[in-house]
Amino acid sequence: MDGMVPVSGRQRAVTGRALAILLFILVVSNLLASPVEGTTATATEGAYSFPLSDAIMSDPDGFLILVNTDHPLSSSDKPADLVNVSARKTSSTAIQLRKPVSLALSELFDAAKSDGLTLYIHSGYRSYQTQRDMFAIRMERLGYDDKMVQKAGASDHQTGMGADVINKALIGQRFGESYAGTKEGQWLAEHCAEFGFVIRYPKGKEGVTGINYEPWHLRYVGPDAARYMTDAGITLEELWEQWDAYQSGEWVGGGDDAPGAFVIDDGELVGGG
Ligand SMILES: [Zn+2]
Numbered sequence: 001m002d003g004m005v006p007v008s009g010r011q012r013a014v015t016g017r018a019l020a021i022l023l024f025i026l027v028v029s030n031l032l033a034s035p036v037e038g039t040t041a042t043a044t045e046g047a048y049s050f051p052l053s054d055a056i057m058s059d060p061d062g063f064l065i066l067v068n069t070d071h072p073l074s075s076s077d078k079p080a081d082l083v084n085v086s087a088r089k090t091s092s093t094a095i096q097l098r099k100p101v102s103l104a105l106s107e108l109f110d111a112a113k114s115d116g117l118t119l120y121i122h123s124g125y126r127s128y129q130t131q132r133d134m135f136a137i138r139m140e141r142l143g144y145d146d147k148m149v150q151k152a153g154a155s156d157h158q159t160g161m162g163a164d165v166i167n168k169a170l171i172g173q174r175f176g177e178s179y180a181g182t183k184e185g186q187w188l189a190e191h192c193a194e195f196g197f198v199i200r201y202p203k204g205k206e207g208v209t210g211i212n213y214e215p216w217h218l219r220y221v222g223p224d225a226a227r228y229m230t231d232a233g234i235t236l237e238e239l240w241e242q243w244d245a246y247q248s249g250e251w252v253g254g255g256d257d258a259p260g261a262f263v264i265d266d267g268e269l270v271g272g273g
Contacts, residue, residue: 050246051228057243061100063196063222065159066236069210072153075128079160087121090171096125098160101220105163108195117184120171122216123164126157147212156200161220163197170216177203180215192218193226198236205235 050057059065067073082096087109089095097105105121112119126134132152139145156162166175167184179185180203189199200219201211221229221236229239245251 050243050251051232052225052239056222056224061222062159063100063161063220064225064236064239065161066240067154067156067159068237069151069154072151073128073158074153077153077158078127079125082125082160085121085124088119090120090122090166095121095123096160097163098125098220101161101163104195104197104220105165105218108192108197111191111195112184112187115187117187118168119165119184119188120168121163122166122171123157124162125160126155128152128158131155131158147210150211156217156219159219162200163218163220164214164216165218166216175214175216177213177215180213185215188218189215193230194223196220196223196226198226198229200236202233202235208235208237 057064062079079098081099083099083102084094085097085102085105087102087105096102109119129152131150131154134149135151138149150156164175165184165188166179167182169182170179180189192198197218197220199215200217201209201214203213203215206212219236220226225239229235234242242251
């Protein structure tokens with residue numbers, strides 16, 4: 001309560017009137033300001049607004065970076081804020097993530113722990129060079145691309161925001177879809193958005209991501225985007241597709257009332273549910 005000065009009844013009345021006048025001015029100036037088309041995401045474009053704000057979609061922190069075969073990173077792309085994760089790991093080898101992502105992951109691990117579940121991070125940031133070697137080894141072993149290991153530049157792990165999170169039983173084992181049925185896999189699917197993560201390669205979206213279902217691969221996108229993407233059932237690819245549609249005036253659905261339900265003008269369903 002330091003610095004609190006007692007306010008007399010008269011002072012309070014004056015302050016109250018000043019506030020009322022200020023509020024009046026604000027309301028009037030707002031009414032007089034003519035709407036400028038397409039300046040912000042929250043302004044209505046036609047009858048619908050985009051579920052995420054312009055500020056989020058302008059992505060100042062790079063949390064929404066889309067990396068895949070069509071949008072690869074270069075060999076010199078490396079996050080500037082990588083740190084060694086303090087979350088529990090599957091081995092003693094250091095694992096790196098971008099600092100805000102590492103912090104969010106620790107919070108997620110703590111929350112899982114208080115629900116009685118122990119999570120382990122198996123893999124985080126991977127350099128272009130590491131990914132190139134992994135792909136080469138995989139191809140040499142199998143003789144074909146089974147899409148379990150991405151080509152250099154195409155891995156979500158190079159963003160420093162992708163993390164493979166597993167349970168104790170999976171350590172040293174081959175990861176598979178059955179992880180989704182474990183208590184830990186279910187917990188992740190249910191709660192990861194609260195900490196800003198999404199399941200980057202969901203089931204049924206293989207045609208969109210080009211990658212098999214990976215219930216262990218979390219990707220940080222920030223809490224608002226994570227909540228929207230999870231509720232709408234869309235991938236990062238689809239989020240940018242929606243944004244493009246919105247920006248070109250083709251967005252005819254969505255908004256706060258129905259975050260996942262939308263179509264594109266020509267009737268093609270791009271996402272939703
Ligand atoms: Zn992964």
